[in-house]
Amino acid sequence: MRFRKFSIPLLVLFCVFLSFVTNGQSRRIYKGQYHKGKSQPSISLKKISKNELLSIFGTVGYATYYGDLCDGIDCFKFRPQIGAGALLRTNYLGKRLNIRGDVRFFKLYSDDYYKYRNLNFRSTNWEFILSGQFDxxxxxxxxxxRPRINPYIYAGIGLMTFDPWGQFPDGKWHQLRQLETEHTKYGNVAFLYTAGFGLKFRYSYKWSFMVEGGYRYTTTDHIDDVSIQDYPDASSFNNSIAGQMSNKSTNFPYNGSDAQTPQDYRGNPKNKDGYFIFSAGVVYHFTKNHKPKFKGNDQLLRK
Structure with missing residues (x-):
């Protein structure tokens, strides 16, 4: 358990150390400080390609939910996700900080860690994020x-959409938000803030690769349609399906081994839901600096 607690920070430190070692070896043949050059011009559509101000990227990977229905490592039930975005660099922010925008489609799913409670959900989702990225x-x-490996961190804010569905005992799935299984009305859009860590791998002037992972903190406790602690009374539902979807513990035999979950325990309203995103992708840089400036024996001096 202690190793699991510190595994993510240790992995980040190892990746940073690896990048320093790799980049240090690649610069042994070049002595001196970083190339300072001229100050970067302000944003201009005519100069975007010349000064490499804009990059776009596409990613694929996995998303996994974290909330009331899971606990610890049991939360890692991966579902596919695909995303795209853009990075903008300006002289106002220096050479390390970028403005970044992301859009992503992803799925989330979880069955119940506590089998006797017997809840589950699945959801298709979108997220739209504006963040800052520090290289x-x-x-x-x-x-x-340029370094072969460039670690980076990012943090930002955004919006997500969610649409939880639950499985009925007969195997059919029903949209939970409209059933109001907790007698609570809620929307399908939530505010989020995020932070993460990644690595960029240099390939050429126009192309590079990236891997990253991050966590989304949301302002909703209804991604899984589970929030309140006590089950609503079954007689309070006019819709029989809503009543059965609200309390499915009666549909699962209780053998006494699930003592951590009392029969009247449904959710935890003190904690908000969230999710992890893990991605790998390719980056395209808008640039005109892709040809050697010199030929013959002077190719080492190319940009």
Whole structure:
């Protein structure tokens, strides 16, 4: 348990150390400081390609839910996700900080960690995020001075949509929000804030690769349609399906081994739901600096 608690920070530190070692070896043949060059111009549509101000990326990977229906490592039930976005660099923010926008489609799912409670959900979702990305190594216009591996961190805010569905005892899935299984009305859009860590791998002037992972903190406790602690009274529902979806513990035999979950325990309203996103992708840089400036024996001096 202690190793699991510190495994993520240790992994981040190892990745940073690896990037420093790799980049240090690649720069042994070039002595001196980073190439300073001229200050970067302000944003201009005509100069975006020339000064490499804009990059776009596409990613694929997995998403996993974290909330009332799971506990610890049991939460890692991965579902597919696909995303795209753009990075904007300006001289106002320096050579390390970028403005970033993401849009992503993803799925979430969980059955119940406590079998006697017998709840579950699945949901298709969208997220829209605006964030800042800080690169550990500064941007360099000369290709030979760019690091092979550049770690980065990001943090931002955004919105997500969610639409929980639950499985009826007969196997059919029903949309839970309209059933109001807790006699609570809620919307399908929530505010979120996020933070994460990633690595960029240099390939060429126009292309690079990325891997990253991050957590989304949301302002809703209804991604899974489970929030309140006590079950509503079955007689309070006009819809029989809503009543059965609200309390499915009677549909599962209780053998006494699930003592951590009392019969009248449904959710935990003190904690909000969230989810992890793990991605790998490719980045395209809008640039005109992709040809050697010199030929022959001077190719080492190309940008």
């Amino acid at each position: 550990f190594y500064p941007y360099e216009k000369m290709m030979r001075r």
